[in-house]
Amino acid sequence: MKLSNFLQAAAIFHKDFLVGLRRRAAFAAMAMFSLTAIASMSLSVGGILIEPKLLAALLWVVIFFAAGAGISGTFEDEAAAGTLATLKLYAAPQAVLFGKMAFTLASLLALTIFLLPVFLILFDAAVAQIFLLLATILLGLTGIAAAGTLTAALTVSASTKGGLFPILLFPVTLPIFLPAISLTEAALTGAEFAPEFLLAMIFYDAILTVASSILYDFLD
Amino acid sequence: MWKLIIFLTATIIAAIIFFVPPVQGLGELAKIIFFHVPAAWVSVVGFFVSAFYAAKFLRTGEMKFDELSARAARLGFIFVILATVSGAIFSKLTWGAYWNWDPRQTTIFVLILIYGAYLTLRAAVPNEKARAKVSAVYSLLSVLTVPFLVFILPRMYFSLHPEPVLNSAGRLEMDAEFLAVLLAAVLDATLIFWRLMKEKT
Numbered sequence A: 001m002k003l004s005n006f007l008q009a010a011a012i013f014h015k016d017f018l019v020g021l022r023r024r025a026a027f028a029a030m031a032m033f034s035l036t037a038i039a040s041m042s043l044s045v046g047g048i049l050i051e052p053k054l055l056a057a058l059l060w061v062v063i064f065f066a067a068g069a070g071i072s073g074t075f076e077d078e079a080a081a082g083t084l085a086t087l088k089l090y091a092a093p094q095a096v097l098f099g100k101m102a103f104t105l106a107s108l109l110a111l112t113i114f115l116l117p118v119f120l121i122l123f124d125a126a127v128a129q130i131f132l133l134l135a136t137i138l139l140g141l142t143g144i145a146a147a148g149t150l151t152a153a154l155t156v157s158a159s160t161k162g163g164l165f166p167i168l169l170f171p172v173t174l175p176i177f178l179p180a181i182s183l184t185e186a187a188l189t190g191a192e193f194a195p196e197f198l199l200a201m202i203f204y205d206a207i208l209t210v211a212s213s214i215l216y217d218f219l220d
Numbered sequence B: 001m002w003k004l005i006i007f008l009t010a011t012i013i014a015a016i017i018f019f020v021p022p023v024q025g026l027g028e029l030a031k032i033i034f035f036h037v038p039a040a041w042v043s044v045v046g047f048f049v050s051a052f053y054a055a056k057f058l059r060t061g062e063m064k065f066d067e068l069s070a071r072a073a074r075l076g077f078i079f080v081i082l083a084t085v086s087g088a089i090f091s092k093l094t095w096g097a098y099w100n101w102d103p104r105q106t107t108i109f110v111l112i113l114i115y116g117a118y119l120t121l122r123a124a125v126p127n128e129k130a131r132a133k134v135s136a137v138y139s140l141l142s143v144l145t146v147p148f149l150v151f152i153l154p155r156m157y158f159s160l161h162p163e164p165v166l167n168s169a170g171r172l173e174m175d176a177e178f179l180a181v182l183l184a185a186v187l188d189a190t191l192i193f194w195r196l197m198k199e200k201t
Helices: A005-023 A025-045 A052-071 A076-081 A084-090 A093-122 A130-157 A164-189 A195-219 B002-019 B028-060 B063-095 B103-124 B128-143 B145-156 B176-198
Strands: none
Touching: A005 A025, A005 A093, A025 A052, A025 A093, A052 A093, A052 A130, A052 A164, A076 A084, A076 A130, A084 A093, A093 A130, A093 A195, A130 A164, A130 A195, A130 B103, A130 B128, A164 A195, A164 B103, A164 B128, A164 B145, A195 B128, A195 B145, B002 B028, B002 B176, B028 B063, B028 B103, B028 B128, B028 B176, B063 B103, B063 B128, B063 B176, B103 B128, B103 B145, B128 B145
């Protein structure tokens, strides 16, 4: 029986979700990484009030590197388990990509639900515009998931993996990174924000998703 | 080809030393601009040439295009380092600091990161076929940052950097002789890049 691409992607999402629940390693690494990073910064500045601009940058730096710790193994783990070839045999390439991308986004969202309150509490930061913050985070994570899934597929064949993932991902996600920091700062302070930054983020999320979809076909 | 390049380079250097007047208020060292602009130009050209051959490789699967794409990136990496260092010196001269994350400085820094990431990726993949595919895909993925760097970033930050020689308003704000030497230097740098691309290995 041949499933449609959408159902195949959904099945891969479901499979990854179950494997993730059972193994927990990727998610635990992400969560503990973000906790360690936040604690190390919050501890070392010890209660000094940090400017919102710096806080916004710190938040995104933590999200970025925690994402690197968690999602770089999206394809890697399958390759190590020897199931990647089978997966590619049974499912259409686009279904594999979008199933993985959806799961990546879901794990990043779960990470942020855990990380954001800890971050705001430990740095004693108030949020003036909560919806702006949530919208910014959602758009930022979508972009990281889109570019990160393709980047994870790129690093499968690499022999030296340490640090490769963030090196590759950073320049590509910079277009969502910078507006996200700027919008997060506005969300913390309650200052007026530039709506075109939100548009720019939506635009780049779309571009990264489409480009990942087109380029992934060449990797098979 | 090399003879022409050497002749042209020597002429340009002579013109810069003897012919072009010192820049007002900046002195002789400001003539590093004749090195900076061509280097920056070639580092951008190299980026697009690398992406062009990456696309060609993905379409045809011929390894020679992968080799050309990699070579353009290696040359581009050298030129982008030269452009960054010379730009920082010029920046110290005119703005008083080597670095202040002006949009142009950000752009060129992102270019260093992209070139560096691309070359690191190539070094990390041992299998030849896989390396060609993976690096071609990354090369094309990184081209996506171009609209951001060109259109969005300059709106986010105030820039002190002079407008490019060929700016949107179509104005030329330079002495004719200054401009002539600069354009010759850009041509010279492009020829050097082109010649090195055709070098047999």
